[in-house]
Amino acid sequence: MTGPEAPGSRIDLGQLRDIPCPLCGGGRSRVKIRERFADLNSAFDYFSEDGGHYRINECLECGFVYSSPVLSEEAVRRLYNAADASPCTDQTSDQSISVNMRRYVQRLMRHSGIRSGRLLDIGCGCGHLLRAAQGLGLEAQGIDPSQDAVQTACGQGCAALHGNYTAESFPENHFDLVSVIHVIDHVLDPLGLLRNVRRHLRPGGAVLVATHNIASLLARITGDRFLAYNIQHITYYTPASLDRMIAAAGLKPVKRLRSLTTYSLRHLAQNGLRDPWRRRAEKTLSLLGLGGLQLTFPFGNIEAVAVKREAS
Numbered sequence: 001m002t003g004p005e006a007p008g009s010r011i012d013l014g015q016l017r018d019i020p021c022p023l024c025g026g027g028r029s030r031v032k033i034r035e036r037f038a039d040l041n042s043a044f045d046y047f048s049e050d051g052g053h054y055r056i057n058e059c060l061e062c063g064f065v066y067s068s069p070v071l072s073e074e075a076v077r078r079l080y081n082a083a084d085a086s087p088c089t090d091q092t093s094d095q096s097i098s099v100n101m102r103r104y105v106q107r108l109m110r111h112s113g114i115r116s117g118r119l120l121d122i123g124c125g126c127g128h129l130l131r132a133a134q135g136l137g138l139e140a141q142g143i144d145p146s147q148d149a150v151q152t153a154c155g156q157g158c159a160a161l162h163g164n165y166t167a168e169s170f171p172e173n174h175f176d177l178v179s180v181i182h183v184i185d186h187v188l189d190p191l192g193l194l195r196n197v198r199r200h201l202r203p204g205g206a207v208l209v210a211t212h213n214i215a216s217l218l219a220r221i222t223g224d225r226f227l228a229y230n231i232q233h234i235t236y237y238t239p240a241s242l243d244r245m246i247a248a249a250g251l252k253p254v255k256r257l258r259s260l261t262t263y264s265l266r267h268l269a270q271n272g273l274r275d276p277w278r279r280r281a282e283k284t285l286s287l288l289g290l291g292g293l294q295l296t297f298p299f300g301n302i303e304a305v306a307v308k309r310e311a312s
């Protein structure tokens with residue numbers, strides 16, 4: 001391997017590296033689902049047809065399910081930057097995203113009993129959750145590694161910081177509430193991320209973590225083809241392993257919820273179907289004028305609310 005590559009250069013399988021279990025650090029695992037790649041380079045495109053997934057392993061020490069071998073964080077960042085990751089542009093999915101984000105904030109407020117104060121959204125993207133939180137009377141701040149997304153968020157009246165979320169991103173004991181929506185499954189060190197959340201929460205503060213549930217009915221029905229098994233995900237959770245990850249970070253799980261998610265029919269066709277069915281479905285929906293119709297279901301996701309103990 002030679003020095004750093006030019007942006008946009010090709011990724012190959014030789015760049016994949018084995019990682020230990022992200023929950024317990026153990027090095028022994030068994031293969032749960034064999035890797036399945038289409039084109040590694042287009043796999044990170046938000047609208048890619050079917051990027052496949054890494055080898056999915058089950059830790060022999062603690063049973064946690066995770067991808068390995070995987071690309072480095074740096075290589076992934078480069079692929080994300082090259083990809084067209086701009087879901088902010090579609091008016092219809094915009095509306096359903098806002099519905100979902102408002103629901104997350106409401107659930108966090110209800111189950112923590114915290115109705116006011118400062119909220120941090122990690123991976124805030126274009127600021128949908130931040131606007132929902134502002135609308136519910138919170139002082140909201142976000143952080144995201146995508147410069148474009150952060151610019152959009154700031155342009156729409158949100159306080160968003162561009163960069164990677166680290167221990168130094170914010171002061172200690174600063175936030176009353178933190179939201180981590182479909183983020184811990186994308187990072188190499190979810191435990192480190194949640195430890196940083198604990199650091200930035202004030203004692204008694206609460207976090208809501210949302211992720212895919214590989215023990216869900218949808219996951220069981222779709223088996224190895226479960227939509228969450230894709231190359232963007234490093235870690236995969238059951239309700240029990242999500243609680244263990246949260247507890248390992250020194251937070252106390254207080255409530256576990258089955259996520260309800262709202263999607264437009266157009267979004268479901270775009271993301272839940274593969275061509276040629278996707279093209280056909282999109283065409284039909286558009287002919288019938290039904291693309292914007294919104295459905296609310298438990299789409300194989302879970303949420304957990306956890307608190308930072310007062311005495312800690």
Ligand SMILES: [Zn+2]
Pocket residue numbers: 021022023024025026059060061062063064
């Ligand atoms: Zn483990």
